[in-house]
Amino acid sequence: MNRLLRASIGLWSLLFAANMTASAQGLAAARSLAHQGKIDAAIAEAQKVTSATPQSADAQELLCKLHGSIDQFDEAIAACEAAHSAQPGNAAYTLELARAYGAKADHAGPFTGMRMVGRIRDNFEGAARQDPKNVDALSDLGEFYVNAPGVVGGGLDHARQLVSQLKPLSPARAARLEGMIAAKAGDTTAADAAYGRELAVQHSAEAYVDLANYDRKRKLWDQAEQNAVLAIQQDGARGPDSIDAARVLIDMKRNSAAAEKALRGYLAHEQVSAVAQYARAHVMLGQLLQQRGDNAGAEDQFKQALALAGDYSAARKALRK
Structure with a gap:
């Protein structure tokens, strides 16, 4: 091997290593921002990684979760598809892809939803098979x-x-x-x-949320309210279960004080999930305040949501109202 060729290979190796280091640092920055609920900033950092290394499945999966957290279903599916294509045998990516398709189907019309059922089933089954x-x-x-x-x-x-x-x-x-x-x-x-x-x-907040949803479906309103409140009380971490319990109460138009406490508790605590749902919690709290006639408080919550996720359509629509 001549000197010129050896030098070229050495330079390429150094550039490759530098690129991988930069990508790892960029992904760490994106994850940190996502953990703080700063959706726009996290998406921007993750996209820098995918631009430099399109096959970065971890960055694509994070983008999928980020877009999904603000109901950008098509963008979430595209990112999850990219992660799955890069590592088709990874159960975690296959599961996220199934969830992304399911979220879009839940918000689409019946015909669109039915067309997507096969993809949802195939990916759920694939994830269970892989792991x-x-x-x-x-x-x-x-x-x-x-x-x-x-x-x-x-x-x-x-x-x-x-x-x-x-x-x-x-x-x-x-x-x-x-x-x-x-x-x-x-x-x-x-x-x-x-x-x-x-x-x-x-004996967990999650179990109480499950009970609350079960009771709500049976129109046992008092029991559903009681179990939703118990879920909030049980959730010492003030995590996603608090949001789910608050949603039950808001949908039933019951115990708005407990729902508000749950949402404010969530917003005040550092979250351990990959993507904190602060923007969603701000919108939910704003809608709750709006129902009470506190339009100024509601407007402030919607603006805080948009500060985290400027393209969050639920926040934009709520602010226009």
Whole structure:
């Protein structure tokens, strides 16, 4: 090998190493901003990484979560597709892709939603296949089977098969899935018992949120309110469960004081999730204040949301109103 060729290879190696170091630093900066709920700034940093290294699956997955947190469904899907294409065997990326498709389907019309069901199912099943011990993948797949019609691959028999798979990994998630199956089948007694088991094995805010949603579907408003409040009280970390419990109360137009406390608690605490939902919490709090007639307070909350995520359509629409 001549000297010129050796020098060229050495220079290329140095440039490659420098690029990888810069990408790692950029991804760390993007993650830090996402952790703080600074969506616009985090997206900008993550896009710098993907521009320099398009095959950075980690950066693409973060972009997927960032866009999804402010309901930018198409952008989230594109980023998740890129992450999945870079590492098609990664269960975490496959699961996020399924969730991104599911989020868009939930907000789309019935025809668009039905066209996407196959992709949602395939990716949920793919994630569970790639990592049979992934509790989130198994739980999400089970929920899909419960809610999707048989003609598109849903069905309670499929969901029941997952219960035994979940039990040794997470007895609480297995009990919740049993509760969903029983409720869908119209067996209220069995559903009550299953949700009771979930609470018994995992006395957590998440279990109380599950109970609150179950009660709300049955129009047991007092019980739903009680369990949502208990979820807020149980959530010492003031994390996503507080937001979910507040949503239950807001949707039922009950106990706005408890919902406000939950949202303010969430906003006041540092979050451990990959992407803090501060922008969403600000919008929810603003809508709550607006219902009370506190338009100035509501406007301030919507503006704080837009300061974090300028393209958040829910905040823009709320501010216009």
